Amino acid sequence: MDILVIGSVAFDSVETPFGKRDDVLGGSATYFSTAASFFSAVRLVAVVGDDFPAEHKSFLNERNIDLSGLQTRAGKTFRWKGEYGYDLNEAHTLETHLNVFESFHPEIPEIYRDSPFVFLANIDPHLQLEVLKQVQRPRLVACDTMNFWIEGKRDALVDTLGHVDILVINEAEVRQLANEPNLIKAARSILKFGPKTLVVKRGEYGVLVFGEHSVFSAPAYPLEEVFDPTGAGDTFAGGFVGYLAATNNLSDAAIRKATVFGSVMASFTVEDFSLDRLRHLTWDDIEERFRRFQALTDFEGLD
Amino acid sequence: MDILVIGSVAFDSVETPFGKRDDVLGGSATYFSTAASFFSAVRLVAVVGDDFPAEHKSFLNERNIDLSGLQTRAGKTFRWKGEYGYDLNEAHTLETHLNVFESFHPEIPEIYRDSPFVFLANIDPHLQLEVLKQVQRPRLVACDTMNFWIEGKRDALVDTLGHVDILVINEAEVRQLANEPNLIKAARSILKFGPKTLVVKRGEYGVLVFGEHSVFSAPAYPLEEVFDPTGAGDTFAGGFVGYLAATNNLSDAAIRKATVFGSVMASFTVEDFSLDRLRHLTWDDIEERFRRFQALTDFEGLD
Numbered sequence: 001m002d003i004l005v006i007g008s009v010a011f012d013s014v015e016t017p018f019g020k021r022d023d024v025l026g027g028s029a030t031y032f033s034t035a036a037s038f039f040s041a042v043r044l045v046a047v048v049g050d051d052f053p054a055e056h057k058s059f060l061n062e063r064n065i066d067l068s069g070l071q072t073r074a075g076k077t078f079r080w081k082g083e084y085g086y087d088l089n090e091a092h093t094l095e096t097h098l099n100v101f102e103s104f105h106p107e108i109p110e111i112y113r114d115s116p117f118v119f120l121a122n123i124d125p126h127l128q129l130e131v132l133k134q135v136q137r138p139r140l141v142a143c144d145t146m147n148f149w150i151e152g153k154r155d156a157l158v159d160t161l162g163h164v165d166i167l168v169i170n171e172a173e174v175r176q177l178a179n180e181p182n183l184i185k186a187a188r189s190i191l192k193f194g195p196k197t198l199v200v201k202r203g204e205y206g207v208l209v210f211g212e213h214s215v216f217s218a219p220a221y222p223l224e225e226v227f228d229p230t231g232a233g234d235t236f237a238g239g240f241v242g243y244l245a246a247t248n249n250l251s252d253a254a255i256r257k258a259t260v261f262g263s264v265m266a267s268f269t270v271e272d273f274s275l276d277r278l279r280h281l282t283w284d285d286i287e288e289r290f291r292r293f294q295a296l297t298d299f300e301g302l303d
Numbered sequence: 304m305d306i307l308v309i310g311s312v313a314f315d316s317v318e319t320p321f322g323k324r325d326d327v328l329g330g331s332a333t334y335f336s337t338a339a340s341f342f343s344a345v346r347l348v349a350v351v352g353d354d355f356p357a358e359h360k361s362f363l364n365e366r367n368i369d370l371s372g373l374q375t376r377a378g379k380t381f382r383w384k385g386e387y388g389y390d391l392n393e394a395h396t397l398e399t400h401l402n403v404f405e406s407f408h409p410e411i412p413e414i415y416r417d418s419p420f421v422f423l424a425n426i427d428p429h430l431q432l433e434v435l436k437q438v439q440r441p442r443l444v445a446c447d448t449m450n451f452w453i454e455g456k457r458d459a460l461v462d463t464l465g466h467v468d469i470l471v472i473n474e475a476e477v478r479q480l481a482n483e484p485n486l487i488k489a490a491r492s493i494l495k496f497g498p499k500t501l502v503v504k505r506g507e508y509g510v511l512v513f514g515e516h517s518v519f520s521a522p523a524y525p526l527e528e529v530f531d532p533t534g535a536g537d538t539f540a541g542g543f544v545g546y547l548a549a550t551n552n553l554s555d556a557a558i559r560k561a562t563v564f565g566s567v568m569a570s571f572t573v574e575d576f577s578l579d580r581l582r583h584l585t586w587d588d589i590e591e592r593f594r595r596f597q598a599l600t601d602f603e604g605l606d
Contacts, residue, residue, distance in 0.1 A: 013445070122312075182527060182529070183507075183525070202508065206508075206520075216599065216602070217599050218602070223487065225485075257602050296519065297519075297600050298519075298559070299560050299563050
């Protein structure tokens with residue numbers, strides 16, 4: 001089943017303890033759609049400036065990502081500059097230049113409006129709602145957000161959440177959105193806003209998934225070399241939604257397996273800068289790491 | 304198989320956002336032996352003052368914990384006072400009064416010297432070595448330590464680790480002991496000090512177990528109410544070593560299952576102050592929560 005994604009396509013400049021890259025391909029919609037494309041066809045809605053090179057478009061096109069919804073506007077592409085210390089869990093933003101993204105309004109091409117799976121990456125919740133108004137009732141709407149919108153546009157966000165099936169956010173954002181320090185209580189109260197499933201990203205500590213009657217815990221893959229955590233969360237979401245769309249199954253069991261596939265994809269992204277690890281990733285690599293997640297978590301039952 | 308434990312028996316005064324208790328039963332050896340006693344017979348070596356009430360001794364005795372090695376000295380029992388904020392991961396120590404513990408030297412009773420399983424709780428690494436010199440070669444030696452000894456008595460600690468099979472410490476201590484920010488690299492370098500297995504306690508994020516050729520990840524049990532985290536680590540160790548001693552099996556599979564039983568036991572301890580939740584815990588409670596850990600981590604294999 002096709003997936004529609006709305007988010008950012010950007011140039012990132014990143015410094016980590018392991019190296020530095022300037023103006024490399026980034027953005028939430030880019031990471032999401034690249035990861036999801038290993039599982040399903042993807043339709044991308046975003047905006048870039050006239051400085052966006054053809055080679056990046058070719059890369060996305062070759063990955064079976066439809067770019068009919070990628071607007072090109074006069075001006076510069078969204079740019080983000082950040083750095084990470086040895087605690088790779090937290091990015092320190094040095095510069096954000098919205099550029100053409102500042103006046104972005106998503107226009108969903110006619111041929112995208114029947115998309116059965118929709119992912120609203122981390123953008124203004126008003127824009128997320130604009131998207132939902134333009135599509136026919138999808139089978140699944142998943143959504144990300146961040147502290148900036150929780151603080152500044154809480155009402156619009158809560159409004160959006162009323163139309164969302166799966167919310168995928170960071171642990172600190174769960175506590176902030178629910179205004180509750182206990183994660184489990186916070187999760188229960190967020191489920192009352194509308195989503196049937198809450199996926200809590202915990203960085204190197206993995207992912208917790210809360211459903212109405214079920215909790216699932218997946219570890220992160222223990223890596224000796226994490227070069228650049230940028231895009232890990234969006235890559236996770238891409239693998240997660242990608243698997244659900246590929247199987248067209250929304251059962252608790254499918255959501256658990258999707259969580260592991262999301263974690264598998266994220267574990268590759270952080271092994272190199274930008275999308276470089278995903279560029280030469282194979283399906284065999286993905287299956288092998290999935291099996292390693294099984295070995296990582298397996299314990300026998302009661303005798 | 305019998306387990307010998309050396310550590311502290313103490314009075315704790317604890318304040319958490321959920322309540323306050325003064326001079327309640329605590330101490331590493333107390334939590335360890337109570338948790339382990341659900342699985343195996345335990346032999347306790349520690350020291351208390353003449354203020355230690357008979358009711359606490361009766362409680363331990365009724366749990367099949369042998370107190371022949373519990374010295375009673377003139378003076379006061381070790382006292383610790385601490386508090387926790389909403390971030391229940393970290394205790395803030397307000398007062399430590401070693402009292403009779405200050406001049407403690409473990410004397411292993413003759414009848415304890417053939418103990419097949421030994422747990423050296425978090426005490427001066429010199430004392431841990433003193434213990435190992437008094438016992439016949441055990442089948443398994445497990446050991447805990449803390450930042451205080453890593454900083455102040457590093458050489459003695461590394462010496463002790465040369466005689467230890469399983470080291471059970473906190474995540475921050477792993478990085479500190481190895482002087483390496485990447486947890487997986489840090490774990491590999493600690494295994495070179497002697498232990499064949501490193502158990503990394505991560506509080507609400509669960510446990511990672513590193514063996515020579517294997518990594519295992521267990522989540523913490525997601526609890527809506529954590530009243531008091533005091534003793535969670537020692538309770539974990541008690542369930543962990545207790546299970547290994549009960550089955551007399553040190554295979555990778557047994558260590559994984561022991562990790563889950565340790566996590567099960569710890570998840571009960573934090574539900575109430577002191578050892579209060581363990582006082583009325585049943586084997587049915589333990590088995591039920593073990594099954595909940597299975598439900599928490601289960602995902603299907605590749606199709």
